Amino acid sequence: MIDNLEYNTEREHLIIPEYGRHMQKMINHAKTLETKEERNKVAKAIIAVMGNMQPHLRDVPDFQHKLWDQLFIMSNFELDVDSPYEIPTKEIYEERPEPLEYPQNFPKYRFYGNNIKTMIDVANTWEEGELKEALTFTIANHMKKCFLNWNKDTVEDAVIFDHLYELSGGKLNLKSSDEDLSDSTSLLRTKGKYSNNNNKKSHQKKNSNNRQRKRY
Secondary structure, three states: OHHHOOOHHHOOOOOOHHHHHHHHHHHHHHHHOOOHHHHHHHHHHHHHHHHHHOHHHOOOOOHHHHHHHHHHHHOOOOOOOOOOOOOOOHHHHHOOOOOOOOOOOOHHHHHHOHHHHHHHHHHHHOOOOHHHHHHHHHHHHHHHHHHHHHOOOOOOHHHHHHHHHHHOOOOOOOOOOOOOOOOHHHHHHHHHHHHHHHHHHHHHHHHHHHHHOOOO
């Protein structure tokens, strides 16, 4: 009797563990049947059982297609039966997907964010004039604020102008401009002002809740 005991370390590896070992044994048995008629009959019975094990997926589109694909995967693509859908191959299943491209358009200056690059691309399409110049300085000021969010130290305007020139492909050039960008202290103070207001409101709300609390 002890010789008939089975341990998980000695058992066959489960390809899809969610269905359990008994389902894997049923599929292995179906592969051993001699006639295709018998295999088709058993395969349909197995699909019915698999569907009953996942009733929450019955409303999912192509639910039956998914079950048949899982049946062939669990059989290691060795089950010779007629399927109502295209039979997948092992090569397609093991094929590695194409690597996803990094969504960042300029990974060199990630701290500026993708919106800055979009704004620069729009500014490049505008005609020369006061509106384009105003937009360019607005973009440069926002770049400076983003830079300070990343590096809490000060930053020279020349650095921002160099980055803007590089990201715009040399089309937005403020290097020779006499106008300065917003002061670093004022940019950081604006952020701190809103932060202090939020903390103050949170503190007042907390005190208000304490006043309404019953004391015994």
